[in-house]
Every structure is written in C-alpha cells, then in structure tokens.
Amino acid sequence: xxxxxxxxxxxxxxxxxxxxxxxxxxxxxxxxxxxxxxxxxxxxxxxxxxxxxxxxxxxxxxxxxxxxxxxxxxxxxxxxxxxxxxxxxxxxxxxxxxxxxxxxxxxxxxxxxxxxxxxx
Numbered sequence: 001x002x003x004x005x006x007x008x009x010x011x012x013x014x015x016x017x018x019x020x021x022x023x024x025x026x027x028x029x030x031x032x033x034x035x036x037x038x039x040x041x042x043x044x045x046x047x048x049x050x051x052x053x054x055x056x057x058x059x060x061x062x063x064x065x066x067x068x069x070x071x072x073x074x075x076x077x078x079x080x081x082x083x084x085x086x087x088x089x090x091x092x093x094x095x096x097x098x099x100x101x102x103x104x105x106x107x108x109x110x111x112x113x114x115x116x117x118x119x120x
Contacts, residue, residue: 020054020085026113027051027086031058033109034088038098044070045098048091052078062091 018026031051038046047065050058059078066075075091090099090106099106 023085024051024053024055026117027053027088029113029116030088030106030109033112034090034105037103037105037108038090039103039105042069044073045090045092045095048075048095049088050091051086051088052081053086054081059089059091062089066092 028051031049034049035046038049040046044066047069048062050062052059057078063075066073074093076089076093078091079087079089081087088106088109090096092098
C-alpha cells in the first residue's frame with residue numbers, strides 16, 4: 001500500500017506569496033486537471049469536483065451536475081475556507097477513498113499544475 005503525504009505547510013508558504021488572482025487561476029487549473037484524471041463510472045465523482053475561493057463557490061453547480069448523474073448519491077456541503085485563499089474540493093462522499101485506495105486524481109492534478117507553472 002502507498003502512503004499519501006500532503007505538505008500543506010510548504011504549499012501554504014509557496015502560495016502565500018502569490019496574488020489572489022493567480023491563486024484563483026491555479027485552483028481552477030487544478031480542478032480541470034483533477035476532472036481529467038479522476039476515474040469515471042457514472043460521472044458523479046467527476047462532476048462533484050469544484051473550486052471554492054474567497055469570492056465564490058462552485059458547490060451549487062457541482063451539486064447540480066453530480067446529482068443529475070446520480071440523484072441517490074451523497075455530496076458533502078461546501079467547506080469553510082478558514083485562512084486558505086482557495087480550495088479544490090471533491091464533494092462525493094467516497095472521493096477520499098478513490099484518491100487513497102483506487103486512483104489518485106487530486107494530488108497528481110496539483111503536481112501537474114505545479115510543473116506547468118514552473119513549480120510556483
């Protein structure tokens with residue numbers, strides 16, 4: 001079994017020096033990559049991926065898109081950002097297990113955007 005390690009402190013230090021607009025763009029880029037990487041069965045998980053920023057949240061659109069695929073599946077409420085500037089969220093109730101046990105899609109999306117941005 002593989003270990004998943006998130007370096008949140010390092011990530012916060014790196015993005016803390018960026019403008020709000022660039023952080024927003026990076027978050028939407030990560031969302032787009034994650035939606036490409038995520039395994040698709042019926043599309044609920046793919047459609048449950050969205051971005052939250054201090055200005056707005058894609059939760060309502062993601063909920064509508066995901067629920068249209070599988071009305072019986074559960075999607076988590078939008079998280080509070082706290083001191084973060086943006087978050088990319090996979091709202092499907094089973095999203096974490098797919099990332100950890102089956103096929104990572106969020107972490108590779110972060111890595112792809114970091115490589116594209118010259119490790120911003």
